[in-house]
Structure formats: C-alpha cells, structure tokens
Amino acid sequence: MTIRTRFAPSPTGYLHIGGVRTALFSWLYARKHGGQFILRIEDTDLERSTEEAVTAILAGMKWLGLNHDEGPFYQTQRFDHYHAVIAQLVAESKAYYCYCSKERLENLRQEQLARKEKPRYDGHCRHLSVPPTTTAAPVVRFKNPEVGEVVVKDLIKGTVIFNNRELDDLIIARSDGSPTYNFTVVVDDWEMQITHVIRGDDHLNNTPRQINILRALGATVPQYAHVAMILGSDGQKLSKRHGAVSVLNYQEEGYLPEALLNYLVRLGWSHHDQEIFSRQEMIELFELEAVNSAPAAFNPEKLLWLNQHYIKTGEPARLAEHLRFQCELLGIETQAGPPLAEVVTAQAERAKTLREMAQNSRYFFTEKVQYEEKAVQKHLTTEIKKPLSDLANRLEQLTEWQPTSIQAVVHAIADQYQLKLGKIAQPLRVAMTGTAVSPPIEVTVYLIGQQRSVARIRQVIT
C-alpha cells in the first residue's frame, strides 16, 4: 500500500508555525515511505476564505520546500462530489432532512446546558415519516449510530475510545445545500485515498464522527495521528505576539527555511539527543510513534540558535542570495561592495539572522559611513591620528591586498608606536565602520577595499 498523506489548510488566515509543523510531519511521513503528499485547500467557508491567504499558503510551502505530489485541490471545486454523496446517504436512509428551526435548537441547547448535559441534537427529525409543512429549507443530518463505541487507534495519542452516546447527528449539508467541514473532509480523504491523516489534535474529538460517516460510506478508515498544538513562549495559546504570523514573515526577518524546519521538527519530535537534522536525515529518521503527545511551547531563542547554526555551516554562495534579498529589503546597494559570499563568511558567526547580517554590513557597501558618537569619542583620539596617518600611507602602498598583508601592516604600526594591538585596531575599526564592532580588523579592511580604506582613515584624521 502506498502511503498517502495530506495537508489541508483553510485559507481563512495565514499559514503559521502550527500549520507548518503539521504540514512538515505529513510531508516527512510521505517522503520517508516513498508515498504521496497531497495539498488540499479547504475553502468551503466562502465568508472568510481569501485569495491572499491561498497565495500566502502556497508561497510558504514553496519557500520551505514542502512540495506536494498532487493538488492543490480546492474544495469549492468539488461540490458536485459532496452533493452526490449526500444524495446517496439520504437515499440509503443513512442521513435525513432536519427541519428544526434555529430557535428550537437554541432552546434545546439552553435546556441541556441548564441540566448540565452536553448540548446535542435530540434526533427530533430522525424518525419523521412525513415532512412537516414548513417553508424553511431543511439541513441534512447524518444518522450517527446511537449505541456502541468508536475506537480510534491514534498513532500519537494511542487508543482513544468514544461512546456513540456522546455523539449526535451532525449536519452534513446546510439549508442552502452546501456541505459542512466534517463531511467534506471525510469525502475528500476517502476519494483521495488518504492512508494517514496527520492533523492538529483539536480534531481528535471530530474523529469518531468522521469514522462513523466513513463506515456508512463503506470506505476504508485511514490511520490517524493527532499532533498537539504549539503554545506561545509563555505557555499560553499561540498568538500573533509569539509567532502566529505568516510563515513568510520568517523569510522577511532573515530566517533560513532549513532552520525553521529543523526547529519545528524538534518541537514535539525527537530522535534521542540529536538536535541538528538535515532535510535528508529528517526524512530518514522521522517516525510518528516518536512524536510527543503533549503540547510544546515555541521558543524563539532556540530558533535563533539554529538559524545561526545554518548561517555558520551553510554554503556562502547560497547564503549570499539570502543576504542579497535582505539588503534589498533594507535598501542597501550591494553592487559596489565586496562579493556577498565573502561578507557572509566574515559575518556568519556574528549574526543570528540574515537581516541582522545585512544591517551590520552596511559599511561594506556605502560611501557615507555613519559614525557613532560614542565610538568616535572613545577611540578616535588626537594621539592616535599620527599612527593612523602612517597606517593609511602603508596601506596605500601595499601591492598585495590580502588580509595577511593588512594584518602585518597593522602589527607593524602597533610595534612602531609601542601600542597594544587593540589600541590601534579599535580606532582603525571605528574609522572603517563607524562602530566599535566588526569582523577581525584585517578582514574588515580587506573587504572594504584599498582605496576606500585609505580614504576613510584620512577622512577621520583631518
């Protein structure tokens, strides 16, 4: 049997961290078993679904490299399938028309709540032999079994047993004829031959209803795996404050897709003590049985650590493209500066995001350096102007512009004036960058270039 998993987001909001993790788990499971990963857009809520959300979901999946083999399917384009199945169910008396008014339902609900009962439909129209004389359009309800239990063998939660007495006859078609969620999911998972339904555990309670419908349809029941939700860093429900923002925001903020994926795969899943997983390793090692059934809190610091890990270990040429993207966002012209890959190498161990790297690399690309008042006051003293002047001259005469030769010159000046290295390196750094922080001085000078370096020193000492 070929493994088939799916990711079925509803485009009523953006693709956030929680959704991405579920998608990742589904994708990994399919890839690991050489199966198929299907993307399905659950857009039946016409009121709240938006085109932008669909675009953002697709873009997010693409950015992360979570490629699908089939789809994207749109539920709004599958209404004829749902209608056909509803008609079949009604014809077989496995579903029925319900004419109850919303008022009646609301009263019923209030009464049940008052009696401290779980609010459920009472089956009023289930045994109606003749339709009532009413002008209101009916809904269609599924005839849920009234006795017995449904056993869900969840791959993450374990065996969960639901008593059919706790369930009621849910609406599968609204009065306007449109199908409802619990029904479309079932029809789609069935028709798309999904073998493993991996989704958020907020759906665990829906599972027995869906299994009952599947059984009524004579369909094979898929395996289920309910993943716990992601909490905010404060242990509360994830909100916009923590990361319930579009996954594309992470791209804009300078995160690498491999870092986000690595972070998310370890949130709720583990393989012994291993923290770093390449895409290939994730695929090979991932298993649903090792997924934690408890919710996990989102920890931005660890994501940052992983991001820097991938910045430090990634291919500079590839990271350079990410840096270029960030520079563009920040309006930094990179044309006239040093090769971006070399900037990446120089800055990798002092940037946690590519955005941060771009921000801290402005001085490599601009003619007009912004000088920090504090740094200038502290390091560009009058006593240092003579050594800096000599240094500029020596640098100007260098025939070989390399970090090693630059370093030799800096050391020579330090020796000549009997200065500790820091006493000349820091003033030089401020002259070059406007700040007291940068990569090793010889690398900084090297990357800024001979002409610019000499010019910057002379500018600050005149």
Next chain:
RNA sequence: GCUCCCUUCGUCUAGUGGCCUAGGACAUCGCCCUCUCACGGCGGCGACAGGGGUUCGAGUCCCCUAGGGAGCGCCA
C-alpha cells in the same frame, strides 16, 4: 457542565521497570580564548505536578486529585 487530550530543568526534550546520585540542547551565570563583537572551549545553576497503589525495585504500570488544553456551530 459534559466528553476527550496533556503534565521530566525557565523552554525543547532523552528516558519504554533496575544502566537515573535523571542525560542532551536552547536560555542563563562564571572562567578561558581574544584587536571589538561574536564564535569556540570548560564549568555552574536547574526538573520527574501532588497523593495513593502494583512490584524485591517506578520518572517509567494502574487509580485519584490538581492544573493546563481541545471539542460540544447551518466555522474549519
């Protein structure tokens, strides 16, 4: 209210009855390295929610309590 799920350091987790005086990672603190910031190295602080069982032995199995969360929609 009812049903279901969850509970190991601040956080992510290892742990599948003896290897646990509970291991790793992030964060944090200290030291070292050092031209700055970092990176790196070394070390410190720090947890089995509580209570009952079962067992020779429980973080690990069972029950209860407490605390979190989800569902109970003509939303998905």
